[in-house]
Amino acid sequence: MAPGPLQRSTLVITNVHLANDSGDTASRQIYTLVCTNGEVHSIEAVNGATAHDEPTPRVQIYPDATVLDAGGHGISLPSLCHAHIHLDKCLLLPGRCDTLVKGDFQEALEVTARAKASFLDDPEDLYNRGRQLTVESIKCGVTIMRAHVEVDKTVRMVCLDVGLRLQEELRDACDIQVAVFAQDPLFTSMDSAEPGENYLLLCEAARRTGVSAVGSAPYVEPSITQAKKNIDLILDIAYEKMLHADFHLDYNLDPASEPLVWYLLSQLRGRIREGRWAAASRVCVGHATRLTLFSRDEWDELARIIREEDLPLTLVGLPPSDLYMMGRDTSSPPRGTLDVPRLRREHGLRVGMSVNNVGNAFTPQGPIDPLALCPLGIAIFQAGTEEDAKILLESITVDAKTAIQTLESRSKPFSLRVKVGDRADFVLLDQNDTVYEVALRPSYVRTTIKSGVIVAKRVDSSWVMGELGSQKL
Numbered sequence: 435m436a437p438g439p440l441q442r443s444t445l446v447i448t449n450v451h452l453a454n455d456s457g458d459t460a461s462r463q464i465y466t467l468v469c470t471n472g473e474v475h476s477i478e479a480v481n482g483a484t485a486h487d488e489p490t491p492r493v494q495i496y497p498d499a500t501v502l503d504a505g506g507h508g509i510s511l512p513s514l515c516h517a518h519i520h521l522d523k524c525l526l527l528p529g530r531c532d533t534l535v536k537g538d539f540q541e542a543l544e545v546t547a548r549a550k551a552s553f554l555d556d557p558e559d560l561y562n563r564g565r566q567l568t569v570e571s572i573k574c575g576v577t578i579m580r581a582h583v584e585v586d587k588t589v590r591m592v593c594l595d596v597g598l599r600l601q602e603e604l605r606d607a608c609d610i611q612v613a614v615f616a617q618d619p620l621f622t623s624m625d626s627a628e629p630g631e632n633y634l635l636l637c638e639a640a641r642r643t644g645v646s647a648v649g650s651a652p653y654v655e656p657s658i659t660q661a662k663k664n665i666d667l668i669l670d671i672a673y674e675k676m677l678h679a680d681f682h683l684d685y686n687l688d689p690a691s692e693p694l695v696w697y698l699l700s701q702l703r704g705r706i707r708e709g710r711w712a713a714a715s716r717v718c719v720g721h722a723t724r725l726t727l728f729s730r731d732e733w734d735e736l737a738r739i740i741r742e743e744d745l746p747l748t749l750v751g752l753p754p755s756d757l758y759m760m761g762r763d764t765s766s767p768p769r770g771t772l773d774v775p776r777l778r779r780e781h782g783l784r785v786g787m788s789v790n791n792v793g794n795a796f797t798p799q800g801p802i803d804p805l806a807l808c809p810l811g812i813a814i815f816q817a818g819t820e821e822d823a824k825i826l827l828e829s830i831t832v833d834a835k836t837a838i839q840t841l842e843s844r845s846k847p848f849s850l851r852v853k854v855g856d857r858a859d860f861v862l863l864d865q866n867d868t869v870y871e872v873a874l875r876p877s878y879v880r881t882t883i884k885s886g887v888i889v890a891k892r893v894d895s896s897w898v899m900g901e902l903g904s905q906k907l
């Protein structure tokens with residue numbers, strides 16, 4: 435496509451590979467991508483070149499542009515997205531919470547609750563941990579995240595205040611969607627007919643400017659009836675405040691438990707029919723591990739309803755937490771996390787994947803990097819084909835963005851293939867040439883681009899005796 439008149443703020447990414455829709459390993463074509471005013475302005479193949487020789491003509495046409503020359507190596511993909519990450523209770527383990535003795539879910543709730551009790555007195559620690567999480571994420575290639583911040587009697591508004599502060603401070607490098615989140619029950623006891631103080635605080639938090647979503651964990655309620663009321667209350671707040679809703683739902687592997695996703699679906703469909711749901715609002719369902727016990731017919735039914743009614747609802751698997759926490763009581767722990775490639779292949783369901791927790795009692799292990807979910811997914815789902823790799827990568831980029839509804843995700847269909855007019859939010863992976871390589875062995879060296887501006891670089895600074903002669907760092 436021939437470029438039209440260019441305006442200021444031009445970024446030229448040249449001699450770089452791009453994903454295409456027809457199996458990218460067959461293509462070694464390299465491209466020049468011109469981004470202006472935050473969008474992709476033009477995409478041109480570099481003539482017949484497979485490696486970097488000379489600066490391309492395209493670079494010379496835009497003398498005032500910032501030029502990022504990949505040198506014939508590396509692939510530029512849509513930037514990464516944390517569809518679901520906890521900003522306030524990250525990086526607590528080890529050292530900032532009690533030592534784990536049992537490592538089970540109840541202990542995680544108790545240990546984290548005790549750690550939370552100090553948040554009000556030490557907001558700087560809260561801020562520093564949240565900032566570290568966000569900055570490290572940006573270096574990985576994340577330009578947008580939904581950050582859950584807890585609101586309840588223990589922490590009141592302190593986590594929210596920190597989330598909004600980071601949202602403002604880092605706005606040029608990362609869009610932080612703040613989700614006010616009730617990890618604790620909204621109902622104080624089994625006998626409570628009405629929600630208690632946690633609910634009132636959540637309503638207050640949802641009114642704050644800068645909040646995008648409201649969420650809860652219905653499974654913590656004293657009864658199943660109250661869990662359903664919890665869902666109703668969150669959907670009510672979302673509608674009244676024009677927010678997205680985000681649930682931690684069906685977080686178990688108990689075949690005898692009622693999957694509350696059906697209740698949520700019926701509520702959402704009813705509200706849409708009755709005009710009690712904002713068109714721009716979406717619903718995210720995190721974990722949903724109970725659904726891994728679904729029969730083929732149940733999955734068909736769920737996928738059919740979502741697809742045929744174009745419901746604004748996305749499932750988001752959270753493998754680091756799901757795998758750690760689910761199945762602890764069984765002799766052979768199951769793969770209790772949503773099988774993203776299979777659900778896409780067999781049911782046409784696009785499922786997001788996200789990191790959820792980093793360094794706490796709910797998920798002690800694992801990196802901040804969303805791309806690390808791809809090799810993990812390949813292993814746990816035995817999903818090693820090129821098609822699987824593409825699905826997994828989409829789940830942490832375009833599908834994750836769809837889950838939390840970003841500007842670019844409103845134009846369907848969406849894929850890894852860059853198009854003119856797309857938002858210029860990319861991650862450039864220097865040590866990978868193809869989508870397949872990215873999923874198998876994600877490049878450490880990366881450049882993060884948001885709105886056509888380079889916002890982070892991560893370089894490999896290392897030295898091995900004998901490898902680089904006498905050069906030392």
Ligand SMILES: [Zn+2]
Pocket residue numbers: 518520582682720790791
């Ligand atoms: Zn979560």
